[in-house]
């Protein structure tokens with residue numbers, strides 16, 4: 329049989345599109361390389377699955393394209409999609425939307441039920457290694473040992489982020505065979521590697537702070553406020569991972585502000601330190617920051633401030649040292665040596681060039697009938713549900729397949 333739609337990849341984008349198309353009475357097959365669909369959905373949000381975000385959009389890569397896609401399939405439209413297939417959601421802090429069970433398994437349950445209900449077929453253990461248009465009308469897809477024909481094909485093969493064995497990124501080569509271009513891929517939302525000295529002894533500590541990634545000229549490349557996690561190789565946690573996208577080959581460093589959320593300005597901080605110095609005068613210098621900071625961070629800050637840590641009391645230290653402590657507290661410097669590998673990343677930056685696709689139905693501008701959605705495209709988002717929101721949203725649009733208006737770079741055709 330010739331399917332109306334063959335979806336290559338049973339992840340968020342592929343499943344959303346398969347449900348949308350099969351609900352519209354199209355015959356659909358989902359072709360999945362692995363032994364199960366939705367593996368990244370299950371892993372997402374630490375098993376809680378942060379589905380989407382109702383706040384401001386936070387995308388990189390082709391950000392404009394992401395905005396266009398999500399203006400056609402907004403958070404409200406996606407909420408409707410979830411309502412229609414029976415998932416109850418809740419919105420938590422920072423506009424993060426989760427299934428009300430806080431279990432990604434619930435998301436997979438409703439997706440699988442909808443696929444069954446609307447009759448979409450699932451083919452597992454079937455890696456697609458070739459796809460071509462046969463007679464100018466239908467596509468032939470070679471999947472494992474099966475050949476499948478379809479009138480429309482959606483490439484929803486995701487990216488290599490989070491996968492143990494990279495190098496099987498056939499989605500990109502399938503698209504390249506049709507003349508599409510791939511923006512080089514790299515890991516994003518990934519922990520940052522740093523030099524060892526300034527994180528020594530801090531592994532395992534979480535800290536609330538401001539974190540800035542700066543180049544060696546002191547220019548801020550990216551800034552976040554929130555929580556970081558020190559590790560034995562560097563810095564992790566949402567804020568650090570959101571800075572990782574801006575680490576490139578140029579030398580850079582992290583500047584941590586451990587006190588900005590506690591004191592409105594440096595004068596308030598210095599007067600606090602003066603009164604502590606008076607109060608703990610007969611004690612060793614490391615006493616100065618106890619009760620204000622985690623003890624191990626306090627020690628590291630004092631060391632970076634150049635406070636002599638042995639054989640003196642606070643009374644014996646010069647008052648000018650307080651300025652150095654304030655500086656180290658607000659501008660704690662950690663040299664960056666790189667980022668962790670694709671395997672440790674949550675999302676892939678780079679991917680298929682979005683300019684070669686229509687943002688209202690995800691169809692190729694090069695090859696009619698070919699579509700791409702989700703992480704395979706050159707869009708990546710911040711933590712907070714943005715990546716699944718783009719994957720589900722673009723998948724829904726590909727399944728709906730409505731060209732709403734001809735855009736300036738299209739040839740003026742308006743499909744129904």
Ligand SMILES: Cc1cc2nc3c(=O)[nH]c(=O)nc-3n(C[C@H](O)[C@H](O)[C@H](O)COP(=O)(O)OP(=O)(O)OC[C@H]3O[C@@H](n4cnc5c(N)ncnc54)[C@H](O)[C@@H]3O)c2cc1C
Nearest residue numbers: 337339340341361372373456485486490702703713715716
């Ligand atoms: C640990 C982790 C946690 C995350 N948490 C969140 C979160 O809480 N919120 C959020 O928004 N995002 C999160 N993300 C990111 C999010 O999961 C992805 O961006 C999203 O799942 C991408 O969906 P996709 O459908 O484009 O690709 P995928 O989900 O990667 O699906 C692609 C599918 O295609 C299959 N495939 C690949 N090549 C072939 C082929 N040649 N033939 C057949 N099948 C093929 C793959 O096996 C896979 O099943 C997380 C990612 C990770 C790794």
